[in-house]
Amino acid sequence: MKILALLPLAALLAAPLAAEDKGSDTKGKYYFKKNCKVCHVAGGSAAALTPLSRTQAQWKKFFDAGVHGKGGEKLTPKTCTPAQALDIKTFLMNHASDSPQPETCGG
Amino acid sequence: MRITRLALTLAFLAPLGLSAQEDVKRELADLKEKVAALEARAKDQEKVLTKVETKVAQDNIAWGGDLRTRFDSLQLHYKPYQQFLGFVQNPAPGASNPYPFMPVTQQMGAQDWSNSVEWSTRLRLRMTMNISEHAKIMGRLTMFKVHGGADTPVFNGSPNTVQNGFNDAKVPGNDVLRVERASFVYDWPALGVLSIGRQNTSDGPPLEVREGTERQATPQALAVNALVDGIGWKFHLDKLGFPEHSLLGICYGVGFESGFGGGGSVKNTYVPVGFNFTNATAANPAGAVLQVNPVASLKDSTVLGAMLDVPLLFEGLGTVHSANIYVGYNRFGNMTDIPFGNLTQFPVPAMPGMGGMPSIQYVTATNNLGDMDQFTATWKHKIGDTFTYFGSFGYIKSHPNGKTSQYGAYWDMPAQMGGPGYQLTGFGGLLGDAHQSRTASAYYLGMRWDPRANLGLGLEFNHGSPRWFTYDPAVGEPTDKLGTRGDVLEAYVSWEFVKNVILKVGYLDYTYSHAFSGWHIAPAPMAGGWESAYDLDRNPMLQYASPATMKNTYLSLEVRF
Numbered sequence: 001m002k003i004l005a006l007l008p009l010a011a012l013l014a015a016p017l018a019a020e021d022k023g024s025d026t027k028g029k030y031y032f033k034k035n036c037k038v039c040h041v042a043g044g045s046a047a048a049l050t051p052l053s054r055t056q057a058q059w060k061k062f063f064d065a066g067v068h069g070k071g072g073e074k075l076t077p078k079t080c081t082p083a084q085a086l087d088i089k090t091f092l093m094n095h096a097s098d099s100p101q102p103e104t105c106g107g
Numbered sequence: 108m109r110i111t112r113l114a115l116t117l118a119f120l121a122p123l124g125l126s127a128q129e130d131v132k133r134e135l136a137d138l139k140e141k142v143a144a145l146e147a148r149a150k151d152q153e154k155v156l157t158k159v160e161t162k163v164a165q166d167n168i169a170w171g172g173d174l175r176t177r178f179d180s181l182q183l184h185y186k187p188y189q190q191f192l193g194f195v196q197n198p199a200p201g202a203s204n205p206y207p208f209m210p211v212t213q214q215m216g217a218q219d220w221s222n223s224v225e226w227s228t229r230l231r232l233r234m235t236m237n238i239s240e241h242a243k244i245m246g247r248l249t250m251f252k253v254h255g256g257a258d259t260p261v262f263n264g265s266p267n268t269v270q271n272g273f274n275d276a277k278v279p280g281n282d283v284l285r286v287e288r289a290s291f292v293y294d295w296p297a298l299g300v301l302s303i304g305r306q307n308t309s310d311g312p313p314l315e316v317r318e319g320t321e322r323q324a325t326p327q328a329l330a331v332n333a334l335v336d337g338i339g340w341k342f343h344l345d346k347l348g349f350p351e352h353s354l355l356g357i358c359y360g361v362g363f364e365s366g367f368g369g370g371g372s373v374k375n376t377y378v379p380v381g382f383n384f385t386n387a388t389a390a391n392p393a394g395a396v397l398q399v400n401p402v403a404s405l406k407d408s409t410v411l412g413a414m415l416d417v418p419l420l421f422e423g424l425g426t427v428h429s430a431n432i433y434v435g436y437n438r439f440g441n442m443t444d445i446p447f448g449n450l451t452q453f454p455v456p457a458m459p460g461m462g463g464m465p466s467i468q469y470v471t472a473t474n475n476l477g478d479m480d481q482f483t484a485t486w487k488h489k490i491g492d493t494f495t496y497f498g499s500f501g502y503i504k505s506h507p508n509g510k511t512s513q514y515g516a517y518w519d520m521p522a523q524m525g526g527p528g529y530q531l532t533g534f535g536g537l538l539g540d541a542h543q544s545r546t547a548s549a550y551y552l553g554m555r556w557d558p559r560a561n562l563g564l565g566l567e568f569n570h571g572s573p574r575w576f577t578y579d580p581a582v583g584e585p586t587d588k589l590g591t592r593g594d595v596l597e598a599y600v601s602w603e604f605v606k607n608v609i610l611k612v613g614y615l616d617y618t619y620s621h622a623f624s625g626w627h628i629a630p631a632p633m634a635g636g637w638e639s640a641y642d643l644d645r646n647p648m649l650q651y652a653s654p655a656t657m658k659n660t661y662l663s664l665e666v667r668f
Binding site: 100 | 235491668
């Protein structure tokens, strides 16, 4: 009986991911801070950015284009590795202004 | 001749060839200029498009929220207790009770009760209105309805069954869309965040772990998980060398406004609070008279609090760690017995056929009972995306002023039995003792494993000491998990089977050690120590039955948008 009871759980674990292949939200938060916020902060060399700065569609569009900065240079590998870019994209989209859980601090 | 002609022809054609090359170069340059201009225009249009999209999505009202439907199956077990019925004449005053009155109780045996399915639906609409770059209004409107027509809770002794401004969006009620949060927020980048209004004071850490979400700048769940009106200032500590997004919050809130609304009806007046049997005898039953007590002006009850919120983000052991340290302190001033609220069957169960048919009633504060200090601390650590654990601790200390609630069977006792203001049963004073400072504590531990991005398995445990109290009317369910005096074990599986659609199955196992869970007030004991008098294993005398165990199996479907 115990084995039978575990079957639904095993089925859940074996089930394919419903969501699209994603990066890591936690890593994305870390790499966003480490790689992006070096410049993208208030008073920095580039415009201040937070996940709330864009909608999910806008972040997707940005990462799909893979172009970074005014010079139009590639987002990777100069800025970050492809894996890091995917993590950052996941974090930014998960907490975009129109996401189910927008990043907010205060209020 | 032929050679001469050929040379002449070449001599004529050479400049023409050079000219064609120059034309091509010129055209190429023109084309490059045109492409560059087009690219510039495309970029400008991109900027315009981005601005338009951003305006549509953000500049007015950004909406989000969730819809959850949930089935709770409850099984409750009650241990034997003495049902308090009121006071009557003591037919034979003696050494144990020399007074001409005595409480009447009915011995109740152990019993079970179950509610196989309680179905509820909760809709939460989150909105953000951006006023300017740094100013916004944040709000959340919530409807949390139990299915069926039980729109006003039937009072069963639990504070969750009094619908009031602290809990009405947190416990199942009716189909009214309530304002759970509504605050004006101004963010000075260099200074901090100001927030005024109905505050973001619910679902705080570490409760969000079982929801699979992130929370910051919110009071810890063991401190306050209720709807609070007030003002908050959160200082950015980044510039002082603290990790990014570290905050020191100072907040002030009003728990009860005595000058307007509910308090106005009990200012400088008298209220009937029970019957006085002191002069009643068999020969003179008319000696039982209505006990009328003066009720003085109430003071506002307030909360002044501080909280430190330090998020940590670091690499180690081949992954990224996200951790949070939360420390909080609250001072509750001039606490009242009960806020304004509506309910049915209060203060005693109605007696159909005896003229006591159920009807909606309203209650309000009758006394300021004193102050209370509250300390809370939480550590939460997420390792990568797969494993999270947390520990949370709470401690309270009361500072009573000798007063008790006017609700319930109130009695001015002779000196031998406690003296004036000593209450045998009913609602009593702060933490069950209107005269001495009392303390209580609680802890809350949990972990969650997410083997896949869309699957989470969690296990949580919390314990509250016999007098434990927190402003935590509910955590989105009919029962009050974190206010429990005793132990609660919870296990759950959360499966996001479609993006933003979550199926959750869980089990909550409550074991109560003492009565009055969820309350900051309790009556004094008839005799002996409070802890033994209201120990559920010791046949306590109670006006309302208090379950000893409760098992709650739940299934919910939640859609987030």
